[in-house]
Amino acid sequence: MSKLDPMSDLLRNKSATLGLALIALIVIAALIGPALAPYDPLIPSPLERLKGPSSAHFFGTDSLGRDILSRVIYGSRISLAIGLISVTISLAPGTLLGLLAGYFGGKLDSLIMRLMDVLLAFPAILLAIFITAILGPSLPNTMIAVGIVYIPHYARIVRSSVLSLREQLFIQAIGHLGGSHGRIIWGHIFPNSLPPIIVYATLGMGTAVLQAAALGFLGLGAQPPQPEWGAMLSEGRQYIQLAPHVAAFPGAAILFLVLGFNLFGDGLRDALDPSLRSL
Amino acid sequence: MPLGYISRRLFHLLLIMVGVSVLVFLMLRMIPGDPARLLLGELASPDELARLRTQLGLDQSYLTQYAIYVKNLLLGDFGKSVRTGAPIANEIGVRLLATIELSLAAMVIATLFGIAAGVVSSVKQYTLLDYGSMFLALIGVSMPIFWLGLMLIYLLSVKFPILPMMGRITMGLEAPPVTGLVVIDTLIAGQLGAFWDSLQHLFLPSFTLATIPMAIIARITRSSMLEVLNKDYVRTARAKGLNEVIVILRHALRNAFLPVVTVLGLNFGLLLGGAVLTETIFSWPGLGRYVVDSLMSRDYAAVQSCILIFAVVMALINLVVDLVYVVLDPRIRVQ
Numbered sequence: 200m201s202k203l204d205p206m207s208d209l210l211r212n213k214s215a216t217l218g219l220a221l222i223a224l225i226v227i228a229a230l231i232g233p234a235l236a237p238y239d240p241l242i243p244s245p246l247e248r249l250k251g252p253s254s255a256h257f258f259g260t261d262s263l264g265r266d267i268l269s270r271v272i273y274g275s276r277i278s279l280a281i282g283l284i285s286v287t288i289s290l291a292p293g294t295l296l297g298l299l300a301g302y303f304g305g306k307l308d309s310l311i312m313r314l315m316d317v318l319l320a321f322p323a324i325l326l327a328i329f330i331t332a333i334l335g336p337s338l339p340n341t342m343i344a345v346g347i348v349y350i351p352h353y354a355r356i357v358r359s360s361v362l363s364l365r366e367q368l369f370i371q372a373i374g375h376l377g378g379s380h381g382r383i384i385w386g387h388i389f390p391n392s393l394p395p396i397i398v399y400a401t402l403g404m405g406t407a408v409l410q411a412a413a414l415g416f417l418g419l420g421a422q423p424p425q426p427e428w429g430a431m432l433s434e435g436r437q438y439i440q441l442a443p444h445v446a447a448f449p450g451a452a453i454l455f456l457v458l459g460f461n462l463f464g465d466g467l468r469d470a471l472d473p474s475l476r477s478l
Numbered sequence: 479m480p481l482g483y484i485s486r487r488l489f490h491l492l493l494i495m496v497g498v499s500v501l502v503f504l505m506l507r508m509i510p511g512d513p514a515r516l517l518l519g520e521l522a523s524p525d526e527l528a529r530l531r532t533q534l535g536l537d538q539s540y541l542t543q544y545a546i547y548v549k550n551l552l553l554g555d556f557g558k559s560v561r562t563g564a565p566i567a568n569e570i571g572v573r574l575l576a577t578i579e580l581s582l583a584a585m586v587i588a589t590l591f592g593i594a595a596g597v598v599s600s601v602k603q604y605t606l607l608d609y610g611s612m613f614l615a616l617i618g619v620s621m622p623i624f625w626l627g628l629m630l631i632y633l634l635s636v637k638f639p640i641l642p643m644m645g646r647i648t649m650g651l652e653a654p655p656v657t658g659l660v661v662i663d664t665l666i667a668g669q670l671g672a673f674w675d676s677l678q679h680l681f682l683p684s685f686t687l688a689t690i691p692m693a694i695i696a697r698i699t700r701s702s703m704l705e706v707l708n709k710d711y712v713r714t715a716r717a718k719g720l721n722e723v724i725v726i727l728r729h730a731l732r733n734a735f736l737p738v739v740t741v742l743g744l745n746f747g748l749l750l751g752g753a754v755l756t757e758t759i760f761s762w763p764g765l766g767r768y769v770v771d772s773l774m775s776r777d778y779a780a781v782q783s784c785i786l787i788f789a790v791v792m793a794l795i796n797l798v799v800d801l802v803y804v805v806l807d808p809r810i811r812v813q
Contacts (some may be wrong), residue, residue, distance in 0.1 A: 317497035320789045325483030325769065329502075329785055332773050333509050409622055409757040413755055416624050417770055429622070436628055436759070443632040450625030465616075 201229035203469040215466020221459030225452075229275040238266035240273040240426045248443040259444040261434060267445065270426035271452045277427045278408050278456055286388045288346025293353025294389075294396060298347050299374055300354065301361025302384055312358070315351035323348050324413055331419045338427065341420040349403060358398050360392040395469040401467055405460030412453050428453050487800060491793050498789045499551065502782050503544050508780060516776060517560055545628060556783040561775045566783045570765065574787065575658030576646060577764035580756065581749045583661075583684035588691035593731075595692075596699025596738075599725060600707060611696060618693030623752055627686040627759040634682060644761035647676040683760040687752045691745035698741045700736040709733070736806060743799025747792050 209215050221448075228235060238244075244264035252259045258267035300311040318326065330344035364370055365388070373383055414420040415429025416436075423430065428449040435446025482735055505668070514530040515522060522530075531537050550557070555565035595615065599608040635643035646660045653660070653667035661680060664673040706712060707730055715729040716722075739769045754766035761767070770781035 254718065266777065313493065313497065316494050317501055320494050320498050320793055321785060322747050322754075322788055322792060324751040324754055325788055327771065328773060329505060329781065332778075332781065333505055335510075368515070405620060409620075412622050413624065416622075416755070418774070432622070432628070434627055439628050439632050440636050443629070443636075446628045446632075450622055450629070452624050453621055453625065456616070457622075458617060461616055461620050465747055 208470040209466050212466040212469060214462045215470075216251065216462070218459045218462025218466060220442065221455050222463060223440040225275045225346070225456050225459065226279065227474075229279050231378050232272050232276060234412070236266075236269035236272045238269045240265060240270040249438060249445065251442065252444055258448040259442065261431070262438060262442075263447050267431075267448050270431060271428070271448055273428040274428045274452065275456070277338065277425065278412070278453070281338075281345070281411040282404035282408045282456075282460070284342045285345040285349070285411065286403050288343060289349035289353050289403065289407075290396070290400055293350040294357050296350070297357025298361055298384055298389060298392075301363060302380070302388060307413040311354065312408060315354050318348070318351045321348075324410060327410055327414060328417065328419060331414055336419040336422065338425065339422040341411050341414045345407050346403065348410070352403070353396070353399065356395050357392055360395050361363050361388055364388050364391050398464060398468040398471060401460055402464035405457040405464070406452065408457055483804070484801070487797055491797055495790065495794055498786065500544070501549060502785055503547055503574070506778055507540070508781055513778070516778075551786070552716045557779040559772070559780050560777045561772065561780070566780050569768065570783060570787060571778070572658065573763060573765045573768045574657060576660075576762060577753050577757070577766060578761055579646075579659040579661065580680070580684055580687060580753060580764055581746070582659075583613070583680050584687035584692070584749055584752075585746070587684055587688040587740070588695055588745065591688075591811070592695025593671040593699050593738065595696040597703055597726065597731060599696065599700040600703035603704065608700075612700065614712050615693040615696045618689045618696075621689065622684055623689060624755045624759055626689060627683070627756060630686060632800075641682050642679050646679050646763065647672065648679075651675050653702075670698070672755060683756050683762050687749060690748055690752065691742075694741055699734065699738050702737045703730060706734040736803065739802055739806060740799060743795055746795040750788050750792060750794045 242265065244260070247256070247260045247264035248260055250260045250264075256266050256268065258271060261267055261270070296311050296315070300308040303433035316444055321329075327341075327344040327348045330347055332399045333338035334343060340352050370383060370387055373387060378386075411420055412427075412429030412432070415427045418430075418433060421427030421430050423434075432446050432453075435443075435449065438445050512527070513539060514527045514536060515532065518526055526789045535543050538546070554567055556570065558564065559566050561672065595611045599611050602608050634641045638661060647664070651664075651669070651672040653664040653669050653672055656663050656666050660676045661673065664670075664676050711733075711795060712730050715725045720729075750766075753762075753764060754769060756762065757764045757767035758770055764785065769781055769784045772778075772784070
């Protein structure tokens with residue numbers, strides 16, 4: 200039965216496979232970037248400024264004459280790192296807070312969840328902007344800001360799955376048999392609440408890439424000459440009338456990576472948690 | 479309407495607002511550098527700095543500073559902008575209306591097209607139309623809106639100059655402000671040419687801002703409709719021989735509407751966040767762009783005020799959505 204085998208369910212899902220292919224393509228580009236990129240992504244070439252796509256430069260060149268394809272390829276490393284690191288920064292404290300709130304309940308639960316409500320009261324991008332302003336504009340600070348903003352989302356998801364697990368017979372039985380809180384939480388509740396965490400983290404990678412690109416676009420993320428896609432788009436904005444390709448290609452790269460995470464995340468959700476299939 | 483529920487929700491809202499103000503207050507204190515020096519510049523004398531510190535209450539304890547800060551907020555005194563020297567409350571007022579105009583227009587576009595796409599997808603499930611619109615919706619949520627905005631500018635303002643690329647209205651066509659919403663004001667003044675001009679200015683930014691909510695609304699409408707379309711009452715309506723359009727709109731969509739309303743409310747938060755980016759791209763003189771500009775010139779008093787306003791507006795919208803939910807569905811028994 201396919202229901203018992205999430206992996207084969209996932210592989211049979213065409214859109215999930217497409218998503219995985221998109222992610223794989225960008226991961227490969229990131230891994231073998233130097234071998235793949237036709238030019239150095241940082242060295243300017245004044246004679247080649249703002250050239251449109253051609254056989255010499257497939258994606259054209261930017262305002263300093265740098266090859267956009269090479270910059271997009273190198274930028275994939277930055278965007279993947281942003282996705283992974285930001286999600287880890289949200290995931291670790293978010294999961295811990297959700298586990299504690301859901302398992303112990305009572306005042307601790309109220310305290311944690313009210314704190315999370317406060318963080319959720321801000322539009323995500325605004326809170327990220329504010330945090331970056333405090334920490335100072337840079338790539339690592341962007342990752343921290345985007346990470347902090349999404350902590351409440353993970354805390355809520357983990358808490359709600361802990362709440363339903365806590366009532367399950369096998370968990371109560373372990374409690375009656377003298378299992379310590381630590382053992383029940385980490386040995387039994389945490390592993391059983393992993394599927395929604397995995398699904399949300401995959402979808403969250405796409406969101407993190409988008410938010411970090413937005414910060415980069417506003418000049419708060421990666422600083423020049425780093426080939427970060429959002430920052431490249433920001434530069435392209437100035438030349439939108441003369442050379443639209445400068446903005447077009449980095450934006451398309453963001454779209455492909457985020458689409459990949461969303462397609463794959465949707466597929467994972469269908470495979471791991473069929474009850475959410477209709478959403 | 480259950481009064482106990484409303485008062486509980488208002489109390490919760492108040493708690494969140496206290497939390498938000500504490501958080502913003504603490505975060506501002508974490509910004510490196512002396513705020514007095516920031517205001518007066520590098521050339522200020524120690525005496526001037528000390529005087530301003532006393533004036534701003536910076537020599538008081540954090541608790542006293544917070545009390546002063548909250549008192550001023552409650553009195554509507556947000557301080558003065560470092561950049562312009564004007565009271566921040568005045569600057570925010572005009573810009574907030576520009577953002578509201580943009581967000582409302584975006585919400586109308588997102589709701590109309592999102593619901594239409596969702597309904598068509600559910601009725602034509604597993605057809606090319608369904609797959610096509612759901613794939614478009616997925617692209618909608620995966621796309622950086624600042625990129626879409628730039629591409630639309632290139633296509634519709636540069637390559638084919640059909641629509642203006644920036645601002646709210648062509649200079650000189652402004653109508654006297656009544657509501658602060660330019661489209662409505664021009665209509666009130668009976669200036670149809672100016673009305674059309676402002677609508678044209680509004681279209682690109684609001685469409686750009688609408689894409690993500692539109693995509694989400696389309697997806698949720700589809701799934702909600704699919705659940706309802708198999709219900710007995712829909713079958714009964716069809717068996718009665720009712721026109722299919724009436725069955726879908728009156729019997730199915732009406733019952734599928736609750737999750738859609740929730741999503742509509744949640745999306746206002748997305749819209750407000752999206753406004754920061756959209757307004758930057760289209761030079762829309764709203765609150766989002768004001769935050770970015772203030773940030774760039776390190777005008778933190780203005781930044782914090784805007785963030786608070788955004789948080790309050792978001793909380794109020796969530797409250798309204800919850801209440802609408804109760805009104806829409808009498809079956810809901812609020813716990």
